[in-house]
Amino acid sequence: MLQLTHIEKTYTTGEIKHQALRDVNLAIRPGTMVALCGPSGSGKSTMLNICGLLDQDYSGVVHFAGELMTRDYQQAMKIRRTQMGFIFQKFNLVPVMSAFENVAYPLQLNGVNSAEVKQRVMQMLDYVGLAKFARYRPDRLSGGQQQRVAIARALVHKPKLVIADEPTASLDSVTAQQIIELMKHLGREQKTAFIVASHDDRMTQHCDRVINLQDGVILQEEAPCVA
Numbered sequence: 001m002l003q004l005t006h007i008e009k010t011y012t013t014g015e016i017k018h019q020a021l022r023d024v025n026l027a028i029r030p031g032t033m034v035a036l037c038g039p040s041g042s043g044k045s046t047m048l049n050i051c052g053l054l055d056q057d058y059s060g061v062v063h064f065a066g067e068l069m070t071r072d073y074q075q076a077m078k079i080r081r082t083q084m085g086f087i088f089q090k091f092n093l094v095p096v097m098s099a100f101e102n103v104a105y106p107l108q109l110n111g112v113n114s115a116e117v118k119q120r121v122m123q124m125l126d127y128v129g130l131a132k133f134a135r136y137r138p139d140r141l142s143g144g145q146q147q148r149v150a151i152a153r154a155l156v157h158k159p160k161l162v163i164a165d166e167p168t169a170s171l172d173s174v175t176a177q178q179i180i181e182l183m184k185h186l187g188r189e190q191k192t193a194f195i196v197a198s199h200d201d202r203m204t205q206h207c208d209r210v211i212n213l214q215d216g217v218i219l220q221e222e223a224p225c226v227a
C-alpha cells in the first residue's frame with residue numbers, strides 16, 4: 001500500500017549538509033498499524049513528511065496505492081485530500097469550527113453532498129462517543145475529546161493511510177489507552193493503515209510493527225509486546 005525504496009533526505013543550511021534519512025526501505029500493508037520510534041533527531045518527522053507526501057524533496061521512490069508518486073504538487077495534494085488523514089499531538093482542530101464542522105471539512109473538500117456529509121459526520125462522531133458534542137467548539141472539549149474529534153476528522157473520508165505524530169503525548173494514561181483502542185478499531189474496520197511516530201510505550205505496544213530509526217537508518221524491526 002505504501003512503499004518507500006532507497007529514500008534519502010539531506011537538509012542543507014547554508015554550507016552545512018545534514019543527511020536525515022539514509023537508504024530507507026519500507027513496505028506497509030493495508031490496515032496495519034506501524035509505530036515509528038527513535039530518539040530525538042533520528043528522522044521520524046522527516047519520514048512522516050515523506051510518507052504523508054508533505055515533502056517532495058528527497059531521493060528514492062515512493063509508491064502509494066500502487067501508484068508511483070511523482071514530485072508533482074497537485075498529485076500530492078489530491079492524494080493527501082482523498083486518501084490520507086493526519087493526527088497531531090496538539091489535535092490541531094480549527095478553533096472557530098464546531099466538532100461537527102471540523103469532521104465535515106475533509107468531506108466538503110472532497111465534494112461530498114451535504115446530506116451525506118451530515119450522515120457520515122454524525123456516524124463518525126457517534127463512533128468516537130461524541131455525538132452529543134457535535135455543536136461544541138474545541139475550547140469546550142477536554143484534550144481526550146479533542147483528540148477523538150481529530151481521529152474522526154482523520155478517518156471520516158475512509159483514507160488508506162493515516163499519519164499520526166505523537167497522538168497520545170498530550171493525554172493522561174486512561175485517555176491515551178482509549179484513544180489507542182479507538183484508532184486500532186477504526187483502522188481495522190476501515191482497513192486504514194497507520195504510521196504513528198511515538199515515544200509512548202502505551203502506543204507502540206499496540207502496533208502491529210515497530211520500526212526503530214537511529215541517525216536516519218532503520219534498525220532491525222522489533223516485535224511489539226501486545227498483538
Ligand SMILES: Nc1ncnc2c1ncn2[C@@H]1O[C@H](COP(=O)(O)OP(=O)(O)OP(=O)(O)O)[C@@H](O)[C@H]1O
Nearest residue numbers: 011012013018020039040041042043044045046047
Ligand atoms: N528543516 C531542517 N533543516 C535542517 N535540518 C533539519 C531540518 N529538519 C530536521 N533537520 C535535522 O534532521 C534530523 C532529523 O530531524 P527530525 O525532525 O526528522 O527528527 P525526529 O526524530 O522527528 O526528532 P524529534 O523526536 O525531536 O521530533 C535532525 O538532525 C534535525 O536537526
